[in-house]
Amino acid sequence: MKQTLLIAFPKGRLGDDLVPKLVGTPLALDAEALKSRVLRIPTATPGVAALLLKGADLPRYVAAGVASLGIVGSDTLDEMDMDLLELADLGFGACRLSLCALTGVTLDSLRAKSHLRLATKFPKATEAWLTREGLTAELVPLSSSAELAPLLGLADAIVDLVQTGSTLKAHGLVETVVLGRSSARLIAARGAYLSEPGRIRPLAESLIAALHAE
Amino acid sequence: MPVRTPHFPDLLFGAASRLRRWEDALMGLLETHGYRELHPSLVLREAVPDGALRFFDGDDLVALRWDFTVALAGLLARRFPLPPPRVAYAGAVFRRPVQPWEAVERFEVGCERIQPEGESSTEADVELARLLMAIPGTIGLKSAILHLGNAxxxxxxxxxxxxxxxxxxxxxxxxxxxxxxxxxxxxxxxxxxxxxxxxxxxxxxxxxxxxxxxxxxxxxxxxxxxxxxxxxxxxxxxxxxxxxxxxxxxxxxxxxxxxGFYTGPTLRLWAPGAQQELAAGGRYDQLFPGLGRPWQAAGFCVRLSRLLDLAETRPDLFEQPL
Known part of the structure; x- marks a missing residue:
């Protein structure tokens, strides 16, 4: 008997975008289970269940083959560099990874600082940008609410995801430089995809179709 | 940062016996096809890559054998004026893991087909593919998938x-x-x-x-x-x-x-549902010329450690009770 095939879906902002897109598709999530606190949700396809996971944990479940497929932001993938397949850019959840500072603080003034402090939960992308720019900085690792760091003097600027810019505006911050772009990606466990393509590939194609991949 | 716990597996009775049995069966298979065993030293003194387990022997930095193909190539280039056409090996290699679940000590069986430069390599490539096709039956895998590629x-x-x-x-x-x-x-x-x-x-x-x-x-x-x-x-x-x-x-x-290593045809063996390939190989014609020998070579390696893991986690994929 075949084991239940697991797909890892993200919780949070990306998950909020994703779940409505799946309604009416073979991978629609069970509405009753969604209302509960369970994190393993049946889908409309027998033998296929969804795991609801935090974005930063999700690639580990897929890389280890626990979940055969998953959806996660490319920003998370780029930070983690796990061994997995990235089958499609699903297009939704698009946002920018940007250097943001208090209104009036320019890139030149940040460059001029002898000890620049940048708060971020994206250290790898930030380090890559600093290298490209020939800058050095102290990285202040944060896992949430990075917008507070420049306001309270924890850092001179932040590197964070920006979608509409409203959170930045509410905290008196502006985007100074766009470092990169992120969107939702369909990922797959290398082993599952290469050893059982007949089982995984149709499901991946059905997800891409449901989510209108570009 | 990924959490890495260096993993040096102790094999208890069942797994130890399985390893011995599979090693013997695979080396027997290779021997019947004319592959003769070479056993390069466990300690290597050549240029030591980052992932190797390194230590000082007096003033010399040395490493535990991290790759059979590299170890064999050094041995063959140093000690043989003409290449032995078929060689086989069995034993452990030691490498720092890339993925957190990988072990540092890994058990392997493999073979190499070596020819002077200029000889047709087609038959050698087919010979290796046919040998790899015999591996699942030799170790009792119920079914397998052979992927053919070309670098x-x-x-x-x-x-x-x-x-x-x-x-x-x-x-x-x-x-x-x-x-x-x-x-x-x-x-x-x-x-x-x-x-x-x-x-x-x-x-x-x-x-x-x-x-x-x-x-x-x-x-x-x-x-x-x-x-x-x-x-x-x-x-x-x-x-x-x-x-x-x-x-x-x-x-x-x-x-x-x-x-970066393979130059031509590649081979990979999978079992349905396995998370990692169980054997891999291909043609690597630039290895020996880099060591000053005008030889071309291809080979494959059966990753016994992965098979041992698979036997624990998916015994249903094997023919007989393990």
Missing amino acids: ALVRRPLEAEGLFGELANAVVAALSRRAPHRVREALDGHPSAQRLAAHAEALLSELDGPSTLDALSASPYAELLKDERDHMDRTLKALLPILPPNLDLRVDLADVAGL
């Missing part, structure tokens, strides 16, 4: 476009992820972007049987890769009539694992 399908177009270094690595990393959109991103603005992106689409379009080769017709490099396609076609024609019923043969045009 030149990516190497040659990159070389033809003059793409080396960081940009070439980005394209290879994107192909390894089977992410055509990443290939386009990596090449954005490069003169070869359109051609290489179309090639990536062709390589990634199928993962199936012999008809997969037809996808190469859609590549802008179809003419450049004619010899490779013919070689894969000949290999398939030689293997399909003797395919065991429990083995599925697939063509994987986008196999780029080990691209």
Whole structure:
């Protein structure tokens, strides 16, 4: 008997975008289970269940083959560099990874600082940008609410995801430089995809179709 | 940062006995096909790569054997004026894990087919593929999948476009992820972007049987890769009539694992549902010339540690109770 095939879906902002897109598709999530606190949700396809996971944990479940497929932001993938397949850019959840500072603080003034402090939960992308720019900085690792760091003097600027810019505006911050772009990606466990393509590939194609991949 | 717990496995009764049994059976299989065993030293004094387990022997930095092919190549180049055509090996290699679940000590059995430069390599490649086809039956795997690839399908177009270094690595990393959109991103603005992106689409379009080769017709490099396609076609024609019923043969045009090492045909053995390949190999014609020997070589390695893990986690994939 075949084991239940697991797909890892993200919780949070990306998950909020994703779940409505799946309604009416073979991978629609069970509405009753969604209302509960369970994190393993049946889908409309027998033998296929969804795991609801935090974005930063999700690639580990897929890389280890626990979940055969998953959806996660490319920003998370780029930070983690796990061994997995990235089958499609699903297009939704698009946002920018940007250097943001208090209104009036320019890139030149940040460059001029002898000890620049940048708060971020994206250290790898930030380090890559600093290298490209020939800058050095102290990285202040944060896992949430990075917008507070420049306001309270924890850092001179932040590197964070920006979608509409409203959170930045509410905290008196502006985007100074766009470092990169992120969107939702369909990922797959290398082993599952290469050893059982007949089982995984149709499901991946059905997800891409449901989510209108570009 | 990934959490890494260095893992040195202790094999208890069942696993230890399985390892011994599989090693014996596989070495027996190789011996009946004319492969003679060589056992390179466990301690290597050659240039030591980062992932090796290193230590000082007096003033000398040495390492535990991290790769049989490299260890054997050193031994063969030093001690043989002419290459022994068929060699086999069995034992452990020690490497720092890339993935957190990998062990540091890994048990392997493998073989190498070595020829003087200029000899036709087609028969040697088919011989290795046929041997690899016999592995699942030898160790009692109920069913398996053999992937045929060719490193030149990516190497040659990159070389033809003059793409080396960081940009070439980005394209290879994107192909390894089977992410055509990443290939386009990596090449954005490069003169070869359109051609290489179309090639990536062709390589990634199928993962199936012999008809997969037809996808190469859609590549802008179809003419450049004619010899490779013919070689894969000949290999398939030689293997399909003797395919065991429990083995599925697939063509994987986008196999780029080990691209810095492999120069031609590649082979990978999977079991349905296994998370990692169980054996892998291919042609690596640049290894011996780099050591001053005009020889060409190909080989494969059966990853016994992964098979031992699979026997623990998926005993249903094996014929008899383990």
